[in-house]
Amino acid sequence: MTDFKNEFSWSKSRDGLFNECKRKYFFNHYGSWNGWDHNELDRTKRIYYLKKLNTKEIWLGQIIHEVIKYVLNQLRIGKIISLSHAMAILRKKFEEGFIQSSLKRYTGFNSKSHKFFEKEYGIDISKEDKKELLKKAELCLTNFYNSDTFMTIRKTSIENWIFLEDFLNFDFEGNKIFLSMDFAMKEGDKIILYDWKTGQERTADFDLQLTCYALYVSEKLGVSPENITAKIFNLSINKEDVFEINKEKLEDMKKYIREKIKLMKSLLVNIEENVAKEEKEFPKEEGFYCSRCNFKKICSGEW
Numbered sequence: 669m670t671d672f673k674n675e676f677s678w679s680k681s682r683d684g685l686f687n688e689c690k691r692k693y694f695f696n697h698y699g700s701w702n703g704w705d706h707n708e709l710d711r712t713k714r715i716y717y718l719k720k721l722n723t724k725e726i727w728l729g730q731i732i733h734e735v736i737k738y739v740l741n742q743l744r745i746g747k748i749i750s751l752s753h754a755m756a757i758l759r760k761k762f763e764e765g766f767i768q769s770s771l772k773r774y775t776g777f778n779s780k781s782h783k784f785f786e787k788e789y790g791i792d793i794s795k796e797d798k799k800e801l802l803k804k805a806e807l808c809l810t811n812f813y814n815s816d817t818f819m820t821i822r823k824t825s826i827e828n829w830i831f832l833e834d835f836l837n838f839d840f841e842g843n844k845i846f847l848s849m850d851f852a853m854k855e856g857d858k859i860i861l862y863d864w865k866t867g868q869e870r871t872a873d874f875d876l877q878l879t880c881y882a883l884y885v886s887e888k889l890g891v892s893p894e895n896i897t898a899k900i901f902n903l904s905i906n907k908e909d910v911f912e913i914n915k916e917k918l919e920d921m922k923k924y925i926r927e928k929i930k931l932m933k934s935l936l937v938n939i940e941e942n943v944a945k946e947e948k949e950f951p952k953e954e955g956f957y958c959s960r961c962n963f964k965k966i967c968s969g970e971w
């Protein structure tokens with residue numbers, strides 16, 4: 669058995685799963701727990717295996733984020749990565765991703781290996797699809813390099829860079845809140861938060877995510893909401909949107925998180941130990957989300 673503890677937390681992605689389908693939420697956060705352990709029940713291992721699949725769009729977003737993060741990390745230590753160099757890294761990751769996904773050795777255990785959701789579920793990714801995906805990734809990276817945002821970041825002294833980290837967390841009324849912010853920096857009295865997008869997310873989701881970032885900055889750094897600006901840079905369409913933050917938005921966010929945590933905890937049999945009720949207590953919400961659900965095989969009984 670693992671020594672890790674399945675601790676309760678809240679994050680935007682967890683919230684998204686909870687809203688989509690309670691059974692999916694159960695599989696992702698409870699049913700898959702410890703599935704990386706070879707001694708676990710076969711069903712748990714299978715759920716964990718499915719949890720680690722990524723759709724081609726999600727995976728593409730991940731590799732674009734990884735390359736931009738690498739470029740910024742290098743810049744932080746004074747090394748400038750040219751666009752052609754960054755592009756070469758991106759193409760290598762892209763090809764490797766397709767090779768990895770085709771290998772039989774994917775087990776879901778190795779966090780570095782990857783398999784497409786499409787591959788697992790027999791959905792063809794044609795040569796044309798692959799070409800289009802690479803074109804999109806290259807466009808996103810080029811847009812980033814040519815953007816005013818990147819220019820501003822380059823001109824900003826490193827002492828004013830704040831975050832360039834994967835997983836951040838803060839305590840909210842005794843619960844851990846996780847978030848992942850792409851970049852943040854100081855500009856005079858202000859804090860500017862950035863998020864790179866590569867897909868077609870809805871504006872309502874941006875609001876939730878950015879307000880959560882602002883809540884983090886306000887709680888951790890004691891910055892007043894009026895001095896926080898959040899920006900979404902949609903790399904595929906080369907468009908930046910600015911979201912103003914204010915006290916009311918932060919209060920609404922707190923209320924939202926508080927209510928959602930209460931609902932999530934109502935599905936626990938032991939709140940202290942984060943032990944979930946039985947699987948059947950998490951209703952299947954069959955419909956729109958099933959077609960792109962990682963857990964379809966296990967949910968339908970096919971596995």
Ligand code: SF4
Pocket residue numbers: 688689690691692952953954955957958959961962963964967968
């Ligand atoms: S297949 Fe549908 S009902 Fe089953 S877990 Fe996924 S989204 Fe929920």
